[in-house]
Amino acid sequence: MSRQTSFIIRESETGMRRLIATFLADDEGAVTVDFVVLTAAICLLGAIVVGTFAEEPVRISNNISTFMQDQCSNGSC
Numbered sequence: 001m002s003r004q005t006s007f008i009i010r011e012s013e014t015g016m017r018r019l020i021a022t023f024l025a026d027d028e029g030a031v032t033v034d035f036v037v038l039t040a041a042i043c044l045l046g047a048i049v050v051g052t053f054a055e056e057p058v059r060i061s062n063n064i065s066t067f068m069q070d071q072c073s074n075g076s077c
Helices: 003-025 030-053 055-073
Strands: none
16 A cells, blocks of 8 residues: 555545544534424324224214114115
8 A cells, every 4th residue: 555545544534533523513403303203203103093093983884874774774764
C-alpha cells in the first residue's frame, strides 16, 4: 500500500468517525421520531379494537335479517 493510499484511508476513517459522532450527538428530529412512534401505536391500537369488535355487528345484523325473514315466511307480513 502506498503512502498516499494509506493517508486517504486514514482520512476517510477519521471522516467517518466524525460523521458518526455528529450523527449521534444531533438530536434534531427526535421529536418527529417520537410522534411517528406514537402515531403508529395509536393506529395499531385502532386496528386491534376494530379487529376485536368487527364480527359483532355482522352477527347482530344477520340475526335481525333472519328474524325478519322468519316473520314474513309465516304469512304475517
